[in-house]
Amino acid sequence: MEQNNDQSLFGLSVDAQARSFLSETAKWGKFLAILGFILCVFIVLAGVLVATNYEEFDKAINAYGNNNPVKEMGPAVGIVYVVGAIIYFFPCLYLLRFSNQTKTALASDDQTKLTSAFKNLKSMFRFVGVLTIIVIAIYIVAAFVVATTGV
Numbered sequence: 366m367e368q369n370n371d372q373s374l375f376g377l378s379v380d381a382q383a384r385s386f387l388s389e390t391a392k393w394g395k396f397l398a399i400l401g402f403i404l405c406v407f408i409v410l411a412g413v414l415v416a417t418n419y420e421e422f423d424k425a426i427n428a429y430g431n432n433n434p435v436k437e438m439g440p441a442v443g444i445v446y447v448v449g450a451i452i453y454f455f456p457c458l459y460l461l462r463f464s465n466q467t468k469t470a471l472a473s474d475d476q477t478k479l480t481s482a483f484k485n486l487k488s489m490f491r492f493v494g495v496l497t498i499i500v501i502a503i504y505i506v507a508a509f510v511v512a513t514t515g516v
Contacts (some may be wrong), residue, residue, distance in 0.1 A: 405450045408449060412446025412449075415439055419438070462482070463489065
């Protein structure tokens with residue numbers, strides 16, 4: 366005789382204070398997401414600029430007597446910028462979805478929308494977490510390579 370205790374155990378409610386916190390979180394999330402999208406555009410533009418004008422950058426560096434060891438890397442650096450912008454786009458998208466769905470859910474008392482909003486927030490944190498693990502792993506491998514080869 367097992368009862369379904371989902372409602373009593375996990376039947377959380379959103380009181381006025383929690384609604385206020387969620388509403389403010391949604392506003393800040395939307396603000397940060399929009400700034401993130403704008404930053405993505407600037408990163409893509411910088412990548413295109415570097416990829417197409419790397420010879421001019423090389424001339425400017427060499428004009429000061431500095432030898433640029435990666436002068437032929439302009440297109441590769443541009444591609445890295447664009448890939449970085451694409452990677453950064455997804456957390457911003459998840460954050461914007463969270464913000465919009467939270468606002469809608471609070472306005473209409475829609476539990477399904479609120480659940481979907483939290484799903485997007487979870488996706489954003491999971492994406493950023495996995496990306497952080499990958500970057501840390503790359504740093505560890507790079508440090509190991511530098512330590513063993515003396516580069």
